[in-house]
Amino acid sequence: MPYSYRLAAPALALLLAACTGGDSTSSTDSSTSTSSSTSTSSSTSTTAAESESSASSTSSGSSTSSTSSTSSSSSSSSSSSSSTGGGVEPxxxxxxxxxxxxxxxxxxxxxxxxxxxxxxxxxxxxxxxxxxxxxxxxxxxxxxxxxxxxxxxxxxxxxxxxxxxxxxxxxxxxxxxxxxxxxxxxxxxxxxxxxxxxxxxxxxxxxxxxxxxxxxxxxxxxxx
Structure with missing residues (x-):
């Protein structure tokens, strides 16, 4: 003879709530994990971009310094050449x-x-x-x-x-x-x-x- 079970309304409500709550928690964890992953990825990407920008700035500064040094050296050479170009007239x-x-x-x-x-x-x-x-x-x-x-x-x-x-x-x-x-x-x-x-x-x-x-x-x- 088949048995049938009836759950009282309060019990059914608790069961549904438990199931729903579990899914929500899982969804929340998944969302949190995704958000964390996205944030970490974004942070890593930002750090990499900053590093690249810093490297570019350093390279540019080094290049400017090198150019300035070369210009200064050229000016000094020109001045030296000019100062030794001719003798004193009697x-x-x-x-x-x-x-x-x-x-x-x-x-x-x-x-x-x-x-x-x-x-x-x-x-x-x-x-x-x-x-x-x-x-x-x-x-x-x-x-x-x-x-x-x-x-x-x-x-x-x-x-x-x-x-x-x-x-x-x-x-x-x-x-x-x-x-x-x-x-x-x-x-x-x-x-x-x-x-x-x-x-x-x-x-x-x-x-x-x-x-x-x-x-x-x-x-x-x-x-x-």
Whole structure:
């Protein structure tokens, strides 16, 4: 004889609730697991992206630093090249002039001379003896033209206040003159016509010191 079971309504309700609750819990766990997995995956992906961004930033910074360093090095090289590109140009000046007119008779003065001395590294001293100027000169000076093979000096005066000529001793200085052979020439204001120029070709290495002279035939070098 078959049996039939009847569950009371409260018991049936509890059973249904238990079944439903189990499914809900399972669903919740599944959802939580999925969410956790998704979150973990997303977090991992974000971390990887951040790492990649950091690496890219580091690489970019390194590249920029390298470029900056290269640019700085190039600028320094250019500056160094520029600073060593050329030498100092030689120049000359009048150092002094005697304040008294020389006595042309005791002894008789018949020459104009330049005594030179070179120190071997750039300094050339020139002592100009018996240079003719007005007896009361104003604004005595010297102009220099210096080339790779010549040192040329031209004496000048702004004004002569007296009606006579006199002889004076002067001194010139040339700096930054490279060793070599030069034509040393001094062009005076009152050289008599026909007299030889005061000049000579001098090897400053072989002859670092000496005297150049030129004969003078007329006043003010000597009185007839």
């Amino acid at each position: 120049s000359g000046s009048l150092v002094s002039i005697g304040d008294e007119c020389l006595d042309v008779q005791e002894p008789q003065i018949v020459q104009e001379c330049v005594e030179y001395s070179y120190d071997g590294v750039g300094a050339l001293t020139l002592k100009h003896h018996n240079a003719a100027f007005n007896c009361c000169p104003e604004g005595v000076d010297a102009e220099f033209v210096i080339t790779e093979d010549a040192v040329m000096i031209t004496t000048t005066e702004a004004e002569g206040l007296c009606d006579c000529l006199c002889l004076f001793d002067l001194e010139y200085a040339v700096v930054d003159l490279a060793p070599g052979t030069y034509t040393i020439a001094v062009d005076g204001l009152y050289v008599p016509d026909g007299d030889p120029p005061l000049s000579a070709d001098i090897d400053l290495v072989a002859e670092p010191a000496g005297t150049i002279c030129a004969d003078r035939s007329d006043y003010p070098w000597f009185l007839p």
